[in-house]
């Protein structure tokens with residue numbers, strides 16, 4: 001875990017939030033997973049657009 | 055033959071005019087009055103501002119596109135609206151002043167049957183001492199990415215800072231909002247993301263302190279009162295999402311700040327707690343507050359009716375509820391649906407040009423009474439959607455005799471997508487993609503968070519970066535009216 005989390009100063013504003021760990025960071029750049037996410041984001045945006053036109 | 059005049063050839067006006075011409079054909083006239091000769095895909099200015107793209111990548115000349123489409127293009131700025139005509143002529147008209155086409159400075163009247171105000175914002179640098187150059191443009195102490203030229207200048211300044219860091223000189227970067235009543239926090243959010251990425255690529259990240267300064271009371275307010283994303287089995291606040299992004303990148307933040315003075319290397323700001331403080335910087339990009347572009351309006355007797363057509367901030371009044379009162383009384387239904395002016399039914403306002411009924415974020419002021427509240431964002435996607443919806447209503451009025459607008463486009467009934475992306479490489483970039491539905495929370499329809507959690511999402515990764523690139527090329531393709539342009543959604 002230490003590999004992925006740099007020192008965060010206790011009681012600093014940065015200390016009060018979530019910090020991504022290795023698995024999250026891996027998935028963000030894993031091309032196969034990102035292709036799946038790419039399709040998902042496009043579907044999601046298409047639905048958003050269709051719902052927004054009146 | 056009817057004549058539709060569109061004032062402003064930016065995101066919403068260009069969308070409105072091009073669809074109008076396509077739908078109305080040769081039988082009717084579409085005129086665009088806009089002072090710029092180049093169309094700018096503003097969202098990509100962020101990449102210009104870090105040197106990833108040049109100006110030529112984000113602009114193109116309007117004249118050939120309008121000529122091909124059969125749109126009457128006047129490179130001019132609109133000055134005044136005369137919805138009742140004047141004492142000698144009963145036809146509604148606007149006055150314009152040319153800025154190009156070899157007619158610089160010349161004035162002209164243009165009659166209209168329908169008028170769309172799509173004049174966007176005046177970048178109100180003058181509202182903060184030291185933010186402007188004295189002539190209404192960005193001043194010498196800070197940079198801006200609001201126009202392509204501003205962004206080119208910002209990239210040169212950034213380069214100079216990088217050179218200094220390479221020589222061992224530490225630098226402080228200050229990115230954010232330059233006034234307590236700014237909107238467009240998303241652009242500053244994306245720019246800070248890009249600055250950090252660029253400094254990392256250049257191998258000088260450890261020489262830089264990067265600080266976000268914002269009028270938001272919490273990170274992730276975005277002028278929308280914040281939002282909740284569906285994430286890992288939780289409805290997670292955008293505060294956590296944004297803070298996580300900043301913390302991961304080692305960025306610091308200053309919240310609830312009204313920047314009231316900018317000097318060389320220093321800003322002075324007032325916080326929500328009423329304290330005055332300063333922050334030193336070597337490089338600062340501060341978004342100015344927005345106002346209307348200052349159009350005037352006159353009645354038949356040449357009496358000034360500007361206050362009838364426009365709100366005090368210069369944005370045009372439409373079918374919104376401007377008497378909603380205090381925050382507790384605000385409703386989604388306060389937001390305009392048809393974008394039609396209620397006094398003059400052949401006038402509409404779209405994009406940033408319409409006057410919102412009130413902010414979306416809860417109004418706050420410092421202990422000294424200084425208002426420090428993000429004003430509502432009207433980003434590219436909703437602006438274009440409004441442009442198209444209003445056009446379809448006008449086309450139905452012209453071609454089919456509709457007496458009322460037939461299409462609606464309320465920010466309380468539409469979504470928006472925001473992709474903040476850094477880097478140019480297909481596999482080396484990084485991005486955050488957010489969607490929100492609806493933009494204005496509707497707590498009656500979506501009890502709890504005020505939004506549809508299936509449409510309100512946020513995630514990070516390469517995929518979002520690819521989406522941003524597609525948006526860049528897709529929207530420029532569409533705006534140039536290249537084959538299949540109508541198939542690319544707004």
Ligand SMILES: Cc1cc2nc3c(=O)[nH]c(=O)nc-3n(C[C@H](O)[C@H](O)[C@H](O)COP(=O)(O)OP(=O)(O)OC[C@H]3O[C@@H](n4cnc5c(N)ncnc54)[C@H](O)[C@@H]3O)c2cc1C
Pocket residue numbers: 061062063064065066067087088089090096097098099100130131132133172173174175199200201238241347404405406407432433434435436437471472473
């Ligand atoms: C740096 C930056 C990044 C952004 N990134 C994103 C993003 O990633 N996604 C997103 O959705 N949105 C983004 N936005 C917001 C988006 O650019 C705006 O929402 C959008 O441009 C608004 O469209 P508009 O037509 O109302 O105004 P504009 O696009 O600004 O167009 C207004 C037009 O009116 C013209 N005009 C001005 N005065 C007059 C006059 N008197 N007479 C006639 N014409 C006049 C102007 O020259 C201009 O051409 C960003 C904005 C900025 C500044």
